[in-house]
Amino acid sequence: MEKSKNTSNNMKTSLLAGSLIFLVAAIAEIILGAFKMYADSKELEEHWVNIIPFPPGIFPGLVVLLIGLIWIVGYFVTRKGQNANGHLSVGTIIALGFIFLFILILLIDIFNAYALGLEDYDGWTILASLRWIIFLSPIPMFFTMKYREFIFTRKKKTIMLQS
Amino acid sequence: MAYKTKNVKEIPNGGKISTNIALAGNPNTGKSTLFNALTGLKQKIGNWSGVTVEKKEGKRSFNNFELSITDLPGTYSLSASSLDEQIARDFIIYDTPEIVVQIVDASNLERNLYLTMMLRELGARVVIALNMMDLLEKDGSSINVQKLSTEIGIPIVPMIANKKIGIDDLENAIESVYLEDQKPMEIKYSKEIEEVLSTIQKMLLSIPSIPSSFNLRWLAIQILQNKSDITTLLESWNVKSKVIGELTSFGKEDYEAEIIDSKYEYISKVTSKVWKKGETKVTRSDLIDKVVTHKWLGIPIFLLVMWGSFQFVFAVSVPFMELIDMLFGWLSGLLVDNIRIEWLGSLLGDGIVGGLGAVLIFVPPIFTMFFILSILEDSGYLARAAFVMDKLMVKLGLHGHSFIPMLLGFGCNVPAIMSTRSLKNNKDRMITILINPFMSCGARMPVFILFAGLFFGASAGTVIFALYVLGIVVAVLTAILLRKTFFKGESAPFIMELPPYHSPKLRSATIAMWDKGKMYLKKAGTIILIGVVFVWFLAAMPFGGVEYGGPDTWLAAVGTFFEPIFRPLGFDWRIVVALIVGFVAKELVVGSLGTIVGGGESDEGIKSAILADEGFYALNSLSLMVFTLLYFPCAAVVGVIKKETGSWRWTIFAIVYSTVIAWLFAFAVFQIGSLMGSGL
Numbered sequence: 001m002e003k004s005k006n007t008s009n010n011m012k013t014s015l016l017a018g019s020l021i022f023l024v025a026a027i028a029e030i031i032l033g034a035f036k037m038y039a040d041s042k043e044l045e046e047h048w049v050n051i052i053p054f055p056p057g058i059f060p061g062l063v064v065l066l067i068g069l070i071w072i073v074g075y076f077v078t079r080k081g082q083n084a085n086g087h088l089s090v091g092t093i094i095a096l097g098f099i100f101l102f103i104l105i106l107l108i109d110i111f112n113a114y115a116l117g118l119e120d121y122d123g124w125t126i127l128a129s130l131r132w133i134i135f136l137s138p139i140p141m142f143f144t145m146k147y148r149e150f151i152f153t154r155k156k157k158t159i160m161l162q163s
Numbered sequence: 164m165a166y167k168t169k170n171v172k173e174i175p176n177g178g179k180i181s182t183n184i185a186l187a188g189n190p191n192t193g194k195s196t197l198f199n200a201l202t203g204l205k206q207k208i209g210n211w212s213g214v215t216v217e218k219k220e221g222k223r224s225f226n227n228f229e230l231s232i233t234d235l236p237g238t239y240s241l242s243a244s245s246l247d248e249q250i251a252r253d254f255i256i257y258d259t260p261e262i263v264v265q266i267v268d269a270s271n272l273e274r275n276l277y278l279t280m281m282l283r284e285l286g287a288r289v290v291i292a293l294n295m296m297d298l299l300e301k302d303g304s305s306i307n308v309q310k311l312s313t314e315i316g317i318p319i320v321p322m323i324a325n326k327k328i329g330i331d332d333l334e335n336a337i338e339s340v341y342l343e344d345q346k347p348m349e350i351k352y353s354k355e356i357e358e359v360l361s362t363i364q365k366m367l368l369s370i371p372s373i374p375s376s377f378n379l380r381w382l383a384i385q386i387l388q389n390k391s392d393i394t395t396l397l398e399s400w401n402v403k404s405k406v407i408g409e410l411t412s413f414g415k416e417d418y419e420a421e422i423i424d425s426k427y428e429y430i431s432k433v434t435s436k437v438w439k440k441g442e443t444k445v446t447r448s449d450l451i452d453k454v455v456t457h458k459w460l461g462i463p464i465f466l467l468v469m470w471g472s473f474q475f476v477f478a479v480s481v482p483f484m485e486l487i488d489m490l491f492g493w494l495s496g497l498l499v500d501n502i503r504i505e506w507l508g509s510l511l512g513d514g515i516v517g518g519l520g521a522v523l524i525f526v527p528p529i530f531t532m533f534f535i536l537s538i539l540e541d542s543g544y545l546a547r548a549a550f551v552m553d554k555l556m557v558k559l560g561l562h563g564h565s566f567i568p569m570l571l572g573f574g575c576n577v578p579a580i581m582s583t584r585s586l587k588n589n590k591d592r593m594i595t596i597l598i599n600p601f602m603s604c605g606a607r608m609p610v611f612i613l614f615a616g617l618f619f620g621a622s623a624g625t626v627i628f629a630l631y632v633l634g635i636v637v638a639v640l641t642a643i644l645l646r647k648t649f650f651k652g653e654s655a656p657f658i659m660e661l662p663p664y665h666s667p668k669l670r671s672a673t674i675a676m677w678d679k680g681k682m683y684l685k686k687a688g689t690i691i692l693i694g695v696v697f698v699w700f701l702a703a704m705p706f707g708g709v710e711y712g713g714p715d716t717w718l719a720a721v722g723t724f725f726e727p728i729f730r731p732l733g734f735d736w737r738i739v740v741a742l743i744v745g746f747v748a749k750e751l752v753v754g755s756l757g758t759i760v761g762g763g764e765s766d767e768g769i770k771s772a773i774l775a776d777e778g779f780y781a782l783n784s785l786s787l788m789v790f791t792l793l794y795f796p797c798a799a800v801v802g803v804i805k806k807e808t809g810s811w812r813w814t815i816f817a818i819v820y821s822t823v824i825a826w827l828f829a830f831a832v833f834q835i836g837s838l839m840g841s842g843l
Contacts, residue, residue, distance in 0.1 A: 062467070066463050070454060074454075085450050105474075
């Protein structure tokens with residue numbers, strides 16, 4: 001009973017902290033992404049928008065925002081004493097899905113740049129693609145390790161049938 | 164023609180027994196999974212209801228048996244209320260398969276047994292495949308299979324079809340049912356109903372044209388339930404209209420309700436003896452559903468998943484596209500450089516290899532997209548997407564079930580339009596058919612990838628995503644328009660079972676990807692090949708003295724004739740020709756451009772040619788993508804619209820309406836963009 005209560009409290013704290021970090025980051029990402037889009041269209045210098053440690057962009061910002069929203073809704077659900085495992089799982093799985101996507105893009109970028117030698121990749125560096133992964137990974141990874149049993153079910157055993 | 168009491172059969176000495184069985188059952192119970200497991204075929208499987216809308220045939224041999232197996236669309240009863248249910252019902256009643264294997268979802272026993280009662284009452288010889296036993300166990304529930312079998316008098320085989328567990332037992336059960344007799348079940352109704360049934364049966368008995376083998380009690384029950392198609396059946400036996408009138412006068416809705424109640428009462432009695440419910444607990448699926456079907460989070464999550472999917476498609480396919488491009492570039496160069504007859508070199512290099520290369524280069528993104536859609540479908544998420552969108556669609560006066568064919572339309576509009584057969588209300592069905600071509604099928608993807616990649620760089624994935632969203636928006640607006648004009652009235656209620664989440668199976672996703680993608684490859688080898696040769700011919704004619712694809716060719720003559728209509732959209736005659744050729748197959752738009760623009764021997768060549776050409780720039784490319792998204796459907800889709808609506812009027816409407824809408828949207832994009840000096 002006590003253990004369950006502790007887990008619930010821990011989850012509540014994790015959801016609140018995780019969601020706040022993601023929400024703040026998302027807002028910065030979206031605002032700076034919008035500035036960047038404007039700067040690009042007017043061919044202005046846009047280096048100053050790169051003040052955040054990940055590439056600004058509206059759509060990636062919306063991804064982070066939604067994950068943050070799912071977790072914050074989860075936090076309020078736990079405050080009502082209800083089960084928020086679903087919120088934790090869905091937010092984390094979406095984040096892991098995007099981390100997987102960005103790792104895949106990184107590998108493909110490496111292939112395109114070094115194996116195929118595509119012109120589009122002139123001046124490209126691994127760090128450019130890594131920034132997103134570095135930013136997005138820590139919190140979902142922490143959640144995955146800490147709440148593994150909620151996020152991933154154990155492998156089902158095969159049952160034997162007898163007619 | 165009908166079920167009759169069978170005599171016990173014997174296996175011929177050393178001979179083979181050829182017989183036919185049907186797989187029937189409620190939607191989403193795993194019929195197609197079992198069909199694939201039995202036949203080794205690769206019929207599409209979906210983790211939602213309504214995947215099978217036509218019957219499918221396959222074969223299996225075991226012991227002395229050679230089975231012809233028919234997989235039927237899902238049906239809850241034999242009183243068909245939609246076209247796919249009617250297909251299943253008619254096959255069972257009129258084609259009389261030797262044995263009906265009913266797939267029953269073990270975790271939903273009571274509802275599934277209703278169909279069993281109907282089949283047994285009809286006199287069909289039934290074996291129950293009690294599927295999804297793993298889910299039942301997970302739920303903590305249990306079924307006393309032996310007792311259930313004794314209660315309803317038919318063999319029951321517990322199974323987990325997706326793991327091929329229970330197949331051998333099912334074969335044994337089929338064999339024993341084939342060899343033994345199985346009498347029709349007679350559910351006892353109230354005294355009043357039984358008396359009327361008896362009267363009707365006597366009357367039917369006196370009609371000599373009714374086949375003696377027909378189960379008269381079942382027929383009497385149908386008459387009593389006032390079934391609308393019973394008159395047609397009686398007429399088919401040349402029963403006089405006066406007699407039909409007398410018989411149908413027995414039908415009352417009150418009787419129907421009482422008959423249904425009696426069946427459920429019987430089922431309830433049986434299940435109470437055999438079914439032990441597990442402890443009610445909140446499942447993982449329930450918890451996830453609380454989030455993904457949340458009233459505020461549900462739609463954003465769906466959009467996010469789709470956006471991520473398109474990013475994935477775009478990212479994964481680029482290196483493969485580059486490799487294919489290199490291959491075709493090398494091949495084309497080889498042909499052009501080494502064939503001394505100039506026109507033949509041009510035909511093979513510019514025409515066939517150039518045109519085909521321009522189409523085949525898009526195999527990787529199309530296959531990747533089908534793979535992702537299959538993963539989403541297999542996991543059970545797409546069913547949630549339909550559920551989430553239903554709330555929005557109902558608010559817009561649409562039907563939630565329409566969203567499923569719309570989602571399928573992302574793959575190909577042909578099967579998507581066919582899947583509307585599961586819609587019960589004809590008005591809903593017509594609207595769904597007519598809006599489906601606005602869902603961007605895979606064949607339009609090459610145009611998007613080429614032009615978004617060329618002119619929108621890192622935002623290409625986002626542009627493509629926006630185009631898909633635009634397709635959905637136009638489809639929804641069209642549906643509202645149709646609902647308020649031609650198809651006024653209420654929608655049928657949307658009832659959809661949310662299947663439990665499954666871990667997507669790599670094998671079934673790969674099979675689904677291949678099944679859908681091979682259509683594209685087949686088209687490349689047939690219709691597209693002919694198309695690109697035809698375009699090459701027009702681009703090279705008249706022979707001698709004209710520049711290939713130049714302004715003096717026959718192709719240019721066709722294009723320039725229509726060009727004035729499309730000039731306000733920013734299109735020159737070459738784009739016009741490519742769009743017209745796209746009626747044959749949408750893939751031909753890029754294939755034709757590859758042939759016309761020159762540099763068609765490789766994707767890189769087309770890209771360079773387009774970038775160097777003043778006739779192509781970002782704004783008219785955007786306008787072209789919007790037009791390609793919305794304009795008239797390809798010939799195959801037109802054919803299926805005609806088939807499914809049964810009306811040339813609505814088919815022509817679909818062609819004209821979509822083209823006008825496409826023109827208006829492309830016009831708006833180009834003109835507004837020009838006015839804003841968009842910098843594109």
